[in-house]
Amino acid sequence: MPEKRKLGRGVAIVGAGMSKFGMFADKDSKDLFAEAFKELLSSVDKGFDPERIEAMWIGNFSNDFFVHQSHWGPIISDLLGMAPIASTRTEGACAASTLAFRDGVMSIASGLYDVVLVGGVEEMSKCTTVEVTEGLALATSPYEGAAAFTFPGVFGALATAYFDKYGASREALMNVTIKSHNNAPLNPKAQFNQTIAEIMQAKIKRAEEKGRPVPSWSDEKDALRDSRFNPPVAWPMCLYDCCPISDGASCMLLVAEDMAGEFTDKPVYLAGMGQGSGRGLHAAPSLTSFEANKQAAAEAYGMSGLEPKDIQFSEVHDCFSIAELIHTEDLGFFGPGEAFEAVADGATKLDGPMPINTSGGLKCKGHPVGATGVSQLIEVWKQLRGDAGKRQIPGRDLHVGGAQNLGGTGGTCTFTILERR
Amino acid sequence: MEERPLSDISYYKFIDEEKLMGSECKKCEELYVPPRHFCIKCHGSDMEWHQMEGNGKLAAFTCIFIGPPFMVQQGFDRKNPYCTGVVELEEGPRVVARIEGVDAGDPESIKVGTPLEVEFLHRGEGDEEVVSLAFRPTAS
Ligand SMILES: [Zn+2]
DSSP states (O other), X not given: OOOOOOOSSOEEEEEEEEOOOBOXXXXXXXXXXXXXXXXXXXXXXXXXXXXXXXXXXXEOXXXXXXXXXXXXXXXXXXXXXXXXXXEEEEOBTBTHXXXXXXXXXXXXHTTSOSEEEEEEEEEOTTSOHHHHHHHHXXXXXXXXXXXXXXXXXXXXXXXXXXXXXXXXXXXXXXHHXXXXXXXXXXXXXXSOOOOHHHHHHHHHHHHHHTTOOOOOOSSXXXXXXXXXXXXXXXXXXXXXXXXXXXXXXXXXXXEEGGGGGGTXXXXXXXXXXXXXXXXXXXXXXXXXSOHHHHHHHHHHHHHHTOOGGGOOEEEOOOSBHHHHXXXXXXXXXXXXXXXXXXXXXXXXXXXXXXXXXXXXXXXXXXXXXXXXXXXXXXXXXXXXXXXXXXXXXXXXXXXXXXXXXXXXXXXXXXXXEEEOO | XXXXXXXXXXHHHHHHTTOOEEEEETTTOOEESSOOSXXXXXXXXXXXXXXXXXXXXXXXXXXXXXXXXXXXXXXXXXXXXXXXXXXXXXXXXXXXXXXXXSOTXXXXXXXXXXXXXXXEEEESOGGGXXXXXXXXXXXX
């Protein structure tokens, strides 16, 4: 366990915004970020002059590859009318914008700045699926590419190791998917807004209308077992285990803790944060855990003085269903090998004792990779302020929530704890 | 035993010659495949080549139905999936490699723990020839 790492001064979140996530042929990265920033402007309770922003960090994984444009820091500062203030792009694969958040926090904690903007953007849907797969594979370990692993393939392999070690099966993954899809219709920003049951009914109706053979699924899992409904991608990862290709942007306004009252009477504070790095599959100490998670969690718990039992709910990086199980074990919410049974028992549902991915998760909210980390923090911010609308966790006095973000195949992991005092 | 520099480039050249090579830390004898410049265990930087026997067992696997472009070109697709995995070598280290001799279309038939032996896959000819690392169930 690392020593407690304390910030030089505290940091508060006083505003945030995100675009709708989805596939948008008629919006580019600038349009998406503008949508997110407009929402941020109206989210600051006491109003806010953008002139006060002193520096910004923008997470982006691979717009270089996806839309052949790099160097997104100044493009976004210019878009917002903020040039010539410092604007830096951060890259940590799918954890890019949590790294932007961390840099913003450290700049305030050090005393360098008082008010900073952090966020992220990614524009993926203008590529073909094969191109996106190729682009994302740039974030795997080099040896995995040579062995013909794909991104979902790496997670598929982790799933077989998990199944073998703990006696789980694809049923466990289906429970994660069904739970995420139950939260998604409650999130107006989510890319998908149907439950699995609703998708089944829609497919049955379409088959009836077109006079095709009508599927006779008995329940959601029966449909998910049907390879026509849920074809394998990288077994045991099937279509409904995988997050979609998405476009989107997210941003957040961070200020020095002692200034928060100028912006809002409902600030949310950073309690702890951590970041770790990992190795390729072949060198990982465990095939059922991410060592980078353990490092990130130890740092975040150390900084906050909190323990896993203190975290009341969390967003975790469910790029693939198996990842949600592994993360909730690595963060200590459940013991090793216990997450799959906890999910089966409903522990992670919106009204369960440990709600996970109330936003619908990457699976349903969408995963514009560079925007994902800050969008997870926005979900925690909203829940803690009681602003999560229909998906507000019911009947709980929320004070502490977590957000875990993963880059690549576990090469970068972060864990961030936010609190309302 | 070998004078080639410890590097990924050398590692893949050895595979072209049907040799699975790792590095051994001269200080603590820890083995690494592919080779490393620095020992993770003792942080030593004095390494030498070590040839692996090529026996191990399956630690994790996936059957890929949507592959990268270079596999699609070789005819792998939804109807013709392939298996790739993580192999734990008898000497201790793990490697990632293609898994041959299993039915990738029936993933439930493939079992973690299956004993495996190394195989080198050749495709293309002459200067175009590519050799890749693979394993297959040990002939019993
Ligand atoms: Zn050593």
